[in-house]
Amino acid sequence: MRSLGIGVIGMGWMGHTHSRAYRQLQDRFNEIGIVPHLICCADAIEERAKEGMIRHGFNSFTTDWNELLQNKQISAVSITTPNDHHQNIICAASSAKKHILCEKPVGKTPSQTVVIQDAIKKNGVLSFVGFNYRWAPMIQYAKQLIDQGQLGEITHFRSRYFEGYARSPDEPISWRFDESVSGTGVLNDMLSHTTDLAHFLVGSIKMVISNRKTWIKTRPVASSETPSTNSPSQQQVTNEDYVGGLMKFSNDARGSFEACRIITGPQQELKVEINGTKGAIIWDFERMNELQVYLNPEREPIRQGYTRLFSNPEYPFHKHFNPGQGTGLGYEDLKTIEVSRFLSSVAEGKQAKPGIQEALEVASVHAAVAKSWESEQWEEVRPIEGK
Numbered sequence: 233m234r235s236l237g238i239g240v241i242g243m244g245w246m247g248h249t250h251s252r253a254y255r256q257l258q259d260r261f262n263e264i265g266i267v268p269h270l271i272c273c274a275d276a277i278e279e280r281a282k283e284g285m286i287r288h289g290f291n292s293f294t295t296d297w298n299e300l301l302q303n304k305q306i307s308a309v310s311i312t313t314p315n316d317h318h319q320n321i322i323c324a325a326s327s328a329k330k331h332i333l334c335e336k337p338v339g340k341t342p343s344q345t346v347v348i349q350d351a352i353k354k355n356g357v358l359s360f361v362g363f364n365y366r367w368a369p370m371i372q373y374a375k376q377l378i379d380q381g382q383l384g385e386i387t388h389f390r391s392r393y394f395e396g397y398a399r400s401p402d403e404p405i406s407w408r409f410d411e412s413v414s415g416t417g418v419l420n421d422m423l424s425h426t427t428d429l430a431h432f433l434v435g436s437i438k439m440v441i442s443n444r445k446t447w448i449k450t451r452p453v454a455s456s457e458t459p460s461t462n463s464p465s466q467q468q469v470t471n472e473d474y475v476g477g478l479m480k481f482s483n484d485a486r487g488s489f490e491a492c493r494i495i496t497g498p499q500q501e502l503k504v505e506i507n508g509t510k511g512a513i514i515w516d517f518e519r520m521n522e523l524q525v526y527l528n529p530e531r532e533p534i535r536q537g538y539t540r541l542f543s544n545p546e547y548p549f550h551k552h553f554n555p556g557q558g559t560g561l562g563y564e565d566l567k568t569i570e571v572s573r574f575l576s577s578v579a580e581g582k583q584a585k586p587g588i589q590e591a592l593e594v595a596s597v598h599a600a601v602a603k604s605w606e607s608e609q610w611e612e613v614r615p616i617e618g619k
């Protein structure tokens with residue numbers, strides 16, 4: 233067993249999730265031969281950094297991520313801050329020769345993603361990205377069916393990512409609604425996952441046309457953040473609540489996409505539907521342990537319609553969590569699988585997917601999506617330039 237020192241930067245939702253995933257690694261994926269040691273966690277807010285240390289058993293905490301990066305015991309870092317810090321932290325982490333697991337969308341903007349890729353390449357470190365929905369056992373199985381040709385030639389892809397976390401106008405403003413911190417709104421926050429799934433399952437995207445909308449234009453400032461009565465009680469929302477559009481894939485499949493954070497009804501409906509000339513699949517994160525499959529209509533003309541499969545230990549990764557048929561995995565298990573793939577790549581010294589290259593491919597599509605908001609035309613997906 234090889235010991236590997238870990239640092240986590242940004243102890244909010246994702247910082248805790250990554251820390252728990254590292255803590256589970258030896259138990260769930262013992263065969264990788266790595267024992268992660270939680271050396272240091274960082275957060276700009278001291279009490280969050282200290283709480284992270286106590287909850288997860290890090291050796292130390294700091295409010296200065298630079299200090300964490302200078303720690304020679306640390307070989308790999310998770311970057312789980314809001315998007316505006318990713319570029320600076322990744323550039324410094326790669327100079328300090330740390331391997332990097334960064335949360336999506338990696339660069340706050342597409343051009344920042346190019347700068348990040350340059351730094352990673354120059355310093356020869358390994359990168360990995362938090363596109364965790366790839367790791368759902370039933371998505372992995374869908375990928376196997378597609379790669380084996382069981383769906384035939386892929387003709388259609390539809391994705392939607394509908395959440396209601398911001399549906400109430402009383403939901404306080406946070407960094408997610410601030411273009412200067414988050415970059416785009418649901419495009420960075422939510423569509424990055426489904427664009428990655430489109431690439432993973434179908435292939436590269438060559439053209440897009442898109443539109444966006446912001447319904448809730450101001451939001452209240454949380455009362456804890458308004459110490460003086462002169463502070464404004466409402467702040468402007470500076471990025472989009474909704475993105476929708478169409479796409480054409482390089483293999484000539486046609487697709488559509490939507491993402492929304494204020495919708496009523498769905499709670500966490502991250503859904504992909506793929507149709508080919510011989511079959512089709514439907515997967516929805518709200519039922520992440522199920523896959524609807526429709527195969528070979530010619531062979532069984534009477535049995536038309538989808539069959540619902542339940543995850544079981546035969547499907548990729550399931551048995552790492554339990555030996556039960558239909559005994560489902562949860563969201564955080566996807567993060568444990570993600571960390572296992574990252575550390576497995578570190579153990580082998582080989583770049584794995586999804587790394588910075590896959591993040592850049594998503595960013596290139598999103599640059600074309602954003603261009604289409606202005607032009608109201610179809611836009612070609614092109615390589616992006618760094619700043």
Ligand SMILES: NC(=O)c1ccc[n+]([C@@H]2O[C@H](COP(=O)([O-])OP(=O)(O)OC[C@H]3O[C@@H](n4cnc5c(N)ncnc54)[C@H](O)[C@@H]3O)[C@@H](O)[C@H]2O)c1
Pocket residue numbers: 241242243244245246247274275276277280295297312313314315317335336337362363364421
């Ligand atoms: N893969 C997923 O499913 C998923 C889900 C949620 C968030 N995310 C991504 O994870 C990242 C973090 O999101 P979150 O929801 O955990 O945010 P969060 O607001 O819950 O946590 C962010 C933390 O970073 C800290 N921070 C801010 N600036 C810092 C700095 N300079 N140094 C150190 N710490 C700093 C904040 O104090 C906060 O504790 C974002 O990039 C987001 O897009 C991914």
